[in-house]
Amino acid sequence: MAYQLTAEQLQWQSVARDFAERKLTPAKHWLEGEEFWKNAEMLAEHGFLGVTLPEEYGGMNLDLFSAMLIIEELCKVCPTSGRLVYHTGPGITNFINHLGTPEQKKKYLPQITAGKYYVALGMSEPDAGSAATDLATTAVEEGNFYKLNGSKIFVSEGHFAHAFVVYARFGNTGSPSDIGAILVERGTPGFSVGVAEENMSGEFQTALYFDDALVPKENVLVTRNAFKALMGVYNGVRLGYAAQTLGITQAAFDRTCQYVKERKQFGKQICEFQGVQWMIADMYLQLESARALLYKAAAEVVDNKTDKTSVSVAKVYVAEAAKKITDDCLQLHGGYGFSKEYPLEWYYRCVRAASIAGGTIQVHKTMLASSVLGRKFDQRK
Numbered sequence: 001m002a003y004q005l006t007a008e009q010l011q012w013q014s015v016a017r018d019f020a021e022r023k024l025t026p027a028k029h030w031l032e033g034e035e036f037w038k039n040a041e042m043l044a045e046h047g048f049l050g051v052t053l054p055e056e057y058g059g060m061n062l063d064l065f066s067a068m069l070i071i072e073e074l075c076k077v078c079p080t081s082g083r084l085v086y087h088t089g090p091g092i093t094n095f096i097n098h099l100g101t102p103e104q105k106k107k108y109l110p111q112i113t114a115g116k117y118y119v120a121l122g123m124s125e126p127d128a129g130s131a132a133t134d135l136a137t138t139a140v141e142e143g144n145f146y147k148l149n150g151s152k153i154f155v156s157e158g159h160f161a162h163a164f165v166v167y168a169r170f171g172n173t174g175s176p177s178d179i180g181a182i183l184v185e186r187g188t189p190g191f192s193v194g195v196a197e198e199n200m201s202g203e204f205q206t207a208l209y210f211d212d213a214l215v216p217k218e219n220v221l222v223t224r225n226a227f228k229a230l231m232g233v234y235n236g237v238r239l240g241y242a243a244q245t246l247g248i249t250q251a252a253f254d255r256t257c258q259y260v261k262e263r264k265q266f267g268k269q270i271c272e273f274q275g276v277q278w279m280i281a282d283m284y285l286q287l288e289s290a291r292a293l294l295y296k297a298a299a300e301v302v303d304n305k306t307d308k309t310s311v312s313v314a315k316v317y318v319a320e321a322a323k324k325i326t327d328d329c330l331q332l333h334g335g336y337g338f339s340k341e342y343p344l345e346w347y348y349r350c351v352r353a354a355s356i357a358g359g360t361i362q363v364h365k366t367m368l369a370s371s372v373l374g375r376k377f378d379q380r381k
């Protein structure tokens with residue numbers, strides 16, 4: 001791999017930057033407010049929804065790396081727009097694109113690229129978060145259906161989604177090989193969506209309940225012996241999320257560089273204080289390192305070599321750097337940083353989730369240690 005972006009990737013980066021700067025209005029609330037929907041309409045019109053999906057379904061057939069560059073650029077101006085592009089492309093939609101049947105793709109993907117349909121993920125459960133393979137939701141064959149029982153938690157945008165990719169146990173051996181995934185549409189008998197709860201970043205999450213929910217067999221994505229395939233797709237989802245985090249962090253940093261050159265104390269610009277300069281330098285170092293690690297992981301996916309260790313490295317580093325950088329950016333804005341008049345506190349709240357969602361920092365570090373040391377560490381014994 002050449003240590004630079006290709007001409008095509010640079011072009012996508014520039015197209016997205018230009019679009020974001022000219023067209024997007026920062027929308028603070030995901031799925032709420034006039035700005036969000038205006039942006040969503042423009043994103044659909046300009047082909048930004050479903051960027052990684054095949055052209056026959058209305059997508060742009062881009063590789064994950066190019067999609068990440070677009071998401072990063074959009075998030076610098078409007079994180080909620082970047083997030084929508086993420087969700088409809090390398091995010092949850094990716095499960096259907098990679099694992100779905102031709103019929104499922106034909107049914108769902110064109111609606112998703114048109115901005116008319118939204119799919120969320122039901123993986124976590126009240127007693128199975130980091131220990132994802134402990135999930136207890138069951139899918140039992142019954143004629144032309146699977147009967148689902150159990151519940152899910154923390155489902156982002158669950159209040160709005162039209163359908164859900166639901167992880168469930170299709171077998172009863174008790175091992176991870178029982179775990180598969182099925183698409184459950186809103187309105188399915190026996191299935192209900194809980195109350196929307198607002199989280200720290202202003203995003204809404206819900207629980208899902210399955211009480212003898214009857215889901216048609218044709219909605220199955222994968223049944224048994226597919227946990228590895230599911231997590232393979234999920235690694236791409238993780239990288240897209242990291243790109244979103246990086247874009248938000250870059251926006252916080254850019255604003256801060258501007259601010260320290262404008263704000264005066266003790267009769268001079270605060271950027272003239274060495275203490276401030278070193279904070280800026282440290283942030284820049286972390287930002288550049290985060291980007292390099294993320295792009296490396298993305299380049300490996302382009303070459304069809306998803307390396308879960310590189311994904312964990314990128315995910316952990318981006319999340320930790322984002323937390324530290326946005327905190328320091330807020331700090332350098334003083335009282336204004338803490339106020340809601342400026343977006344710094346929002347940037348901070350947005351990136352905080354990256355240390356938890358998609359696997360916590362601790363869990364990814366455990367996987368990294370296992371890879372570096374060449375040993376598996378059983379978390380149960």
Ligand SMILES: Cc1cc2nc3c(=O)[nH]c(=O)nc-3n(C[C@H](O)[C@H](O)[C@H](O)COP(=O)(O)OP(=O)(O)OC[C@H]3O[C@@H](n4cnc5c(N)ncnc54)[C@H](O)[C@@H]3O)c2cc1C
Pocket residue numbers: 120121122123124125128129130131153154155156199353356357358359360361362363366379
């Ligand atoms: C913003 C956001 C969006 C999310 N969206 C979704 C979604 O759309 N769909 C979905 O299914 N889920 C979603 N989640 C849930 C997310 O996947 C889980 O929160 C995450 O996997 C952690 O699980 P938990 O919350 O149960 O924490 P726990 O697993 O209970 O962990 C609690 C603490 O213990 C630590 N810990 C646990 N096990 C170990 C270990 N072996 N070694 C060291 N430390 C350990 C963790 O690192 C953590 O600090 C979302 C979460 C967030 C924050």
